[in-house]
Structure formats: C-alpha cells, structure tokens
Amino acid sequence: MDIRKINDDYSVSPQIEAEDVDIVSLLGFRSIVCHRPDHEHADQPEFSTIAARAAQLGIEVRHIPVVPAGLTHEAVDSMAQALRELPGPVLGYCRSGARSTKIYEQALQPL
Secondary structure (H helix, E strand, O other): OOOEEOOOOEEEEOOOOOOHHHHHHHOOOOEEEEOOOOOOOOOOOOHHHHHHHHHHOOOEEEEOOOOOOOOOHHHHHHHHHHHHHOOOOEEEEOOOOHHHHHHHHHHOOOO
16 A cells, blocks of 8 residues: 555545555554545445445545546535544545545645
C-alpha cells in the first residue's frame, strides 16, 4: 500500500482492496473515505466490499464519489461534514490519491 500522510489526521492512498483494510486498521486509521465512484474501472472492488470489511474491524466509512472531471460543491460539503463527524485519523482513497487530496484541501477552505 502506498499511503501518503497529509497530516496527523488525514492520509491518502490509491485504490485499496478489502484485505488492505486489515493493514489500515493495524496502522491506526479509525475511518475510511472512498472518493472513487463504483464501476469507474472494471477491476476495482465495489465500495460495499471495503465497507463490509471495515465494519468487521470497527472502522467507520463514507462514500463520497468524485468523478475525475472535478469536484462538486455537494461532494466538498459532504467531505467537510465527514471530517467533522468521523473519528481520526482518516484514510481517503481514490484511483491514485489525487482526488482524495484535492477534496480534503477544498473541504478545509472557509466558506
């Protein structure tokens, strides 16, 4: 896994698999946010698979899909809400980690 720490509360990674959630848990992450729409690519696992394994390990999850074309206000607002509500540290993931980084930066911007 290629986890890139943004700060003590938030890190990003490329697509994870259900078995990666065990590592995420061992690393101390308490929440996972998926920024990748289901079926974006044929070989990616569905969010529900990741969420099911996370639930078994007591990790909270959110699915805030962001299409590669760009962020919506709704997605940024959902991310800001998730950051207020989810226990940290939080791992955000998408295809490469770029969308997870960008939405985090936008969610921190004042209104």
